[in-house]
Amino acid sequence: MGPTGVSPSVLPEPATGSVTIAESVLDNPVWESLAGAHAHLAIATHRAARYPPEISPFAAVGDGADPGAWAELAELAGPGALLGFSGLRMLPPPGWEVTMAVPALQFLGDDLVDRPDPEAVPLRAGDVPEMLDLVARTRPGPFSRRTVELGGYLGIRRGGRLVAMAGQRMRLPGWTEISAVCTDPAHRGEGLASRLVRAVAVGVRARGEQPFLHVSVSNTDALRLYEALGFVPRREVSFVQMRTPSG
Numbered sequence: 001m002g003p004t005g006v007s008p009s010v011l012p013e014p015a016t017g018s019v020t021i022a023e024s025v026l027d028n029p030v031w032e033s034l035a036g037a038h039a040h041l042a043i044a045t046h047r048a049a050r051y052p053p054e055i056s057p058f059a060a061v062g063d064g065a066d067p068g069a070w071a072e073l074a075e076l077a078g079p080g081a082l083l084g085f086s087g088l089r090m091l092p093p094p095g096w097e098v099t100m101a102v103p104a105l106q107f108l109g110d111d112l113v114d115r116p117d118p119e120a121v122p123l124r125a126g127d128v129p130e131m132l133d134l135v136a137r138t139r140p141g142p143f144s145r146r147t148v149e150l151g152g153y154l155g156i157r158r159g160g161r162l163v164a165m166a167g168q169r170m171r172l173p174g175w176t177e178i179s180a181v182c183t184d185p186a187h188r189g190e191g192l193a194s195r196l197v198r199a200v201a202v203g204v205r206a207r208g209e210q211p212f213l214h215v216s217v218s219n220t221d222a223l224r225l226y227e228a229l230g231f232v233p234r235r236e237v238s239f240v241q242m243r244t245p246s247g
Helices: 021-027 029-035 067-077 125-138 192-206 220-229
Strands: 048-050 059-061 082-086 097-108 154-158 161-172 175-183 210-216 232-243
Touching: 021 029, 021 097, 021 175, 029 048, 029 059, 029 082, 029 161, 048 067, 059 067, 059 082, 125 154, 125 161, 125 175, 154 192, 161 192, 175 192, 192 210, 192 220, 210 220, 210 232
Parallel strands: 175 210
Antiparallel strands: 048 059, 082 232, 097 210, 097 232, 154 161, 161 175
């Protein structure tokens, strides 16, 4: 991620086309996750919510056009706090500072073939130091000491050392995001990421849900991988980092 000068009052709209009721929740994924499956983790009011910062930097409002929702979110986070957002249609009222914006694509795993993997092992709290070390070397996106609590993380080891992992992040009605897909540079090209994505999808579909994910448009290797696995682009999104009003 790098800083950008985002000044428009409205962020890019999703691609035009018909949207089913099931897919509509994907337009505000953080809110739908915190209001639903992750409500037990949420720091929330009835109009705004965020994850605890040690789990995820993501936050959301139910209605981006509601100044009161943004005010509630600012109060939840405190002055000068950095929050992450996905799928925003509009920027917040004055006082919020956009510090980063990353163009990305949202993909649906309609054609992904899920498959268990005999080498993939569940990763839990005791594995967090190794997971954080792998994330530091590969930078797949935000991952903190309690992110593992979102569940569904699988890893592959070589010589006892964690060399690849993937897991589940946002959970919406009918959908689960696959995230934190990363492989140690020394083991890239072995197909570990593909195997783990398929294995994570097994757990997602076992709940009767479908996988989706987000990919930065600059990550061309990941874009090729996910398209080869059967993921289909749904719409353009922006991952935005903003600072809450300081006063």
